[in-house]
Amino acid sequence: MTTSTQINGLDLAQLQAVVAALQADPAKTQTVWRSTVHWDGGFQNQFQSRGHAPVRVDEPRGLVGTDTAPNPAEMLLGAMGTCLSIGYALNAAARGITIEAMDLQVEGDIDLGVFTGLKAEGNPGYSGVRITAQIKSDATPEQLQELHTHVLRTSPICSTVQNPIPVQATAVALP
Amino acid sequence: MTTSTQINGLDLAQLQAVVAALQADPAKTQTVWRSTVHWDGGFQNQFQSRGHAPVRVDEPRGLVGTDTAPNPAEMLLGAMGTCLSIGYALNAAARGITIEAMDLQVEGDIDLGVFTGLKAEGNPGYSGVRITAQIKSDATPEQLQELHTHVLRTSPICSTVQNPIPVQATAVALP
Numbered sequence: 284m285t286t287s288t289q290i291n292g293l294d295l296a297q298l299q300a301v302v303a304a305l306q307a308d309p310a311k312t313q314t315v316w317r318s319t320v321h322w323d324g325g326f327q328n329q330f331q332s333r334g335h336a337p338v339r340v341d342e343p344r345g346l347v348g349t350d351t352a353p354n355p356a357e358m359l360l361g362a363m364g365t366c367l368s369i370g371y372a373l374n375a376a377a378r379g380i381t382i383e384a385m386d387l388q389v390e391g392d393i394d395l396g397v398f399t400g401l402k403a404e405g406n407p408g409y410s411g412v413r414i415t416a417q418i419k420s421d422a423t424p425e426q427l428q429e430l431h432t433h434v435l436r437t438s439p440i441c442s443t444v445q446n447p448i449p450v451q452a453t454a455v456a457l458p
Numbered sequence: 459m460t461t462s463t464q465i466n467g468l469d470l471a472q473l474q475a476v477v478a479a480l481q482a483d484p485a486k487t488q489t490v491w492r493s494t495v496h497w498d499g500g501f502q503n504q505f506q507s508r509g510h511a512p513v514r515v516d517e518p519r520g521l522v523g524t525d526t527a528p529n530p531a532e533m534l535l536g537a538m539g540t541c542l543s544i545g546y547a548l549n550a551a552a553r554g555i556t557i558e559a560m561d562l563q564v565e566g567d568i569d570l571g572v573f574t575g576l577k578a579e580g581n582p583g584y585s586g587v588r589i590t591a592q593i594k595s596d597a598t599p600e601q602l603q604e605l606h607t608h609v610l611r612t613s614p615i616c617s618t619v620q621n622p623i624p625v626q627a628t629a630v631a632l633p
Contacts, residue, residue: 292500297522305576312571316531320539322560325467328543330536330564332528338513340540347472353507355544355615356491358537361505364495365515366530367627368503370573377575384632385497389505396487397612398545400552401480408617412625419632431629437572440530442583447622450587452542454606457559457594 290376298376325349346395359444360389360412366440367416374434380426384419412444465551473551500524521570534619535564535587541615542591549609555601559594587619 288295305311320330321337326348329337340355342348353361364387375382391412396402422430435441463470480486495505496512501523504512515530517523528536539562550557566587571577597605610616 292502293522301520301522302574302576305570305574309571309576312569312574312576314531314568314570315565316529316535316568317563317565318528318532318535318539320536320543320562320564322543322547322557324547326544326547327467328540330540332532332536333518335528338528338533338536340536340544342544343508345476347468347476353493353510353513354491355537355541356489357493357507358513358533358540359615359618360491360493361495361507361513361515362530362533362537363625364493365503365505365533368495368497369501369515369517369530371629372497372499372501374575382497387495387497388492389495390490390492393489393491393614394487395480395489395614396484398614399477399480399487400549400612401477401484401487406617406621407612408614408619408621409623412623414625414627416627416629417632418629422631424631427629427631431627435625435627437575437582439568439570439573439583440534441625441627442581443534443619444583444623445625446581446583448584448587448619450538450589450610450616450620452589452591452606452610452616454546454591454593454602456597456599456602457592 290379291372291382293372293376295376327351356393360391362440363412363444364389364414366438367414367434370434370438371416371418371430374430375420378426378430380420380422380430382418382420385416387414387416389414465554466547466557468547468551470551502526531568535566537615538587538619539564539589541613542589542609545609545613546591546593546605549605550595553601553605555595555597555605557593557595560591562589562591564589
């Protein structure tokens, strides 16, 4: 007979086994992630990761896209918000906190002046991102705040946005 | 009779009209983008932007997810790569360069030690991102390099990753 303790939809024994495997071989925490992008013409693109279904990306009509899908700016916000959600589910489970429901609103500001070529100088990207996480759980206010502080500090994607990260990019001409 | 010049799937007259409208009212370059995240239990999430179909996010089974979709780390790479692709299409069109085909490979390294709680200190996020854009076009090598340099410098999402961006996040307890 096997018993399985689930919390927040996660199996505690599985979580502990993954952490134990990483402790036994710390080199395994070094991970490489990949996405490949295929251009479909205009501003339509799709990207793919491992064997998963392609994710479509486009731009709104006001930016001369065909508005068939979210744009890269929205994809980035979605990546940040889902990273936090996963962090809450994981770290709440580790603390014995049961989350009943969770929704996040993520928004940020971009001055498109540089991207559109109107401004020669300035920041082309987000100047700031604001996130509100609405969490229904059995945590006390103090527990929720401690959980939130930990999750934000350890979020891979929010950390990537908050910190300066080197990006190497090259263009190769195909014959 | 109207004539329409298309290049890279983009209508040049539409592009010029958007730029002219922004020049006439530079405050319009200030944009706000939003995504809302709904947690589905475990590491399964979906995020939504404007009226578009939700985008599913999960984690691989090796990280105790159910592997139904890309994870946030892959979504971020997809956002970076599609932002560059859109930048190439736009800025090539503005230069009269015809792109016939374009694919990008995006990869990056994350040490999951901080996220998984094995390391108290360190960078939880990407330590670096590498991008290769394969572009079939009528550009000379010099034109392609100039295009690439401009696109990378003006990319909203790659700039967001390369620069330190303030992120404000709050957690609200739902009753």
